[in-house]
Amino acid sequence: MxxxxxxxxxxxxxxxxxxxxxxxxxxxxxPKQEFAIIIHGGAGTILKKNMSAEMESAYKQKLEEAIRVGYNILKNGGSSLDAVTKTINVMEDSPLFNAGKGAVFSNEGTNEHDASIMDGNTLNAGASAGTTTVKNPIDLARAVMDKSPHVMLSGKGADAFAKEQNLQIVDPDYFYTERRFKSLQNIKDKEKTELDHDTKVSFYDADIKDAKFGTVGCAALDKNGNLASGTSTGGMTNKRWGRIGDSPIIGAGTYANNNTCAVSSTGWGEYFIRGMVAYDISALMEYKGLSLKEASKEVIQNKLTKLGGTGGIVAIDINGNMVAEFNTAGMYRATMDDKGELTIGIYEQ
Missing domain, CATH: 1.20.5 (Single alpha-helices involved in coiled-coils or other helix-helix interfaces)
Structure with a gap:
């Protein structure tokens, strides 16, 4: 025996x-990527039947323009932090997205911006919330990280710090777009009639039927093996009381760690905060050994969905594997790997 x-x-x-x-x-x-980059321009009820060919083309062109900026930085040996910052700048400067120039309006008729960025190498991070005069909020988040002892600044103090750092300051009127202003008026009209007051939306586009989306973000891996991610948004149309969503909150809207991955979130911010979505993906990889794809699917399709939240993430791991995971009908997104292969998506595929 x-x-x-x-x-x-x-x-x-x-x-x-x-x-x-x-x-x-x-x-x-x-295969391990030498470098790679992934971006998003918001997630929501984005249906092809409601999208004109001209608008679809405009989004695709801007996504490609943005990601190629970051790709070229990475290809030339630049840092993932620089790639993330400059890529998001392109989307912030476009009225197509709910960030920077295209930011939505609050209940008071103002544009209030949130942003964050994180360095996966040092775990240093910077964020800003509720700013009204900074042309590129992601630049402010970067300045908070690099040039202050703090992680997050808000409101008038954040605007003042941006001015001290010689960031580009603009009149609040710069952020006015007729399309976004109409979205606010539509929601207020619905409030008055009490027919369809949906406080869940992070962005309502008056020109695209039933579309709800917002926020821009980027995650990147550079040639030195460093990860970084960043997120920028105008928040929620018709938001009140100085509401702040997940975008400027490290661990919810943005997270990066060289041991695991870099993540940028988009969607119904309150639920991303409650679920600490960005960090949770990293934690599942670090503590349970899940792959990026497995962790992202678990958090978005299971945890977030059960909580009642909608939205998605883009993420990249230390080997350059990239994931775009969402539980909505679509998400504006694009990827580029170290071979220069570009993919662009809008709808669920």
């Missing part, structure tokens, strides 16, 4: 070692 038990033990150990060897071989064979 002892001999039989001994033989079974030997066979078990041999089999286990063989499996470990096979798994190691599979991992080794997985």
């Amino acid at each position: 002892k001999k039989i038990i001994f033989l079974w033990s030997v066979l078990f150990v041999f089999s286990a070692c063989k499996n470990v060897e096979n798994n190691t071989e599979e991992t080794t064979k997985m």
